[in-house]
Each structure stands twice: as structure tokens, then as C-alpha cells.
Amino acid sequence: MTDNAAELDYLRTTPVTEILGNHFFVLLQVAALRLGDSPPRLEEARVLIDVLTAMMGTGGDSLGEHAGLYRNALSEVQQAFVRASSPPSSAE
Numbered sequence: 001m002t003d004n005a006a007e008l009d010y011l012r013t014t015p016v017t018e019i020l021g022n023h024f025f026v027l028l029q030v031a032a033l034r035l036g037d038s039p040p041r042l043e044e045a046r047v048l049i050d051v052l053t054a055m056m057g058t059g060g061d062s063l064g065e066h067a068g069l070y071r072n073a074l075s076e077v078q079q080a081f082v083r084a085s086s087p088p089s090s091a092e
Contacts, residue, residue, distance in 0.1 A: 020075055
């Protein structure tokens, strides 16, 4: 089976909730990596976080048994974004 045929078979046979979950976590990882860059790539991370937030808001409960895990992971990345966006506090 060629790579393309294997990919099509995967897309045909894998439950949609699993495909969405896999892609959700890939996008979360990309956002986290952008936030970890020096300096953080905030605009790119923001776009990803906005799209993931929309996914959760629109279809979060349709993501199956792991919807809570996805929400928690998104919340962690959102908190990391806030920390990366905040100016460092100065010690006086």
C-alpha cells in the first residue's frame, strides 16, 4: 500500500473524534512551541489558540470522551500565553 493509500485508509476508518483529537493536540503542541521560542512568537500562538478555542466552543462536547482533557490542555496553553505576553515584573 502506498503512503497515500495508507493515509486515505486511515481517514476512512478512523473515528472522526480521534482524528480531531490528534489534530487538536498537534496544534496545541505548535502553539506551545511558538510560546517557548525566544522571543515567543505570540501572534502565531494567538492564532492557534483562537482556532483551538473556537473548536472547543463549537464542537467540544462532540470530541468524545476526551473533551475534558482537551479543555484542560487548551487552558494550560492559554495560561502560558498570558505569562509569555506579560511584561517581566521588576524587582524593586
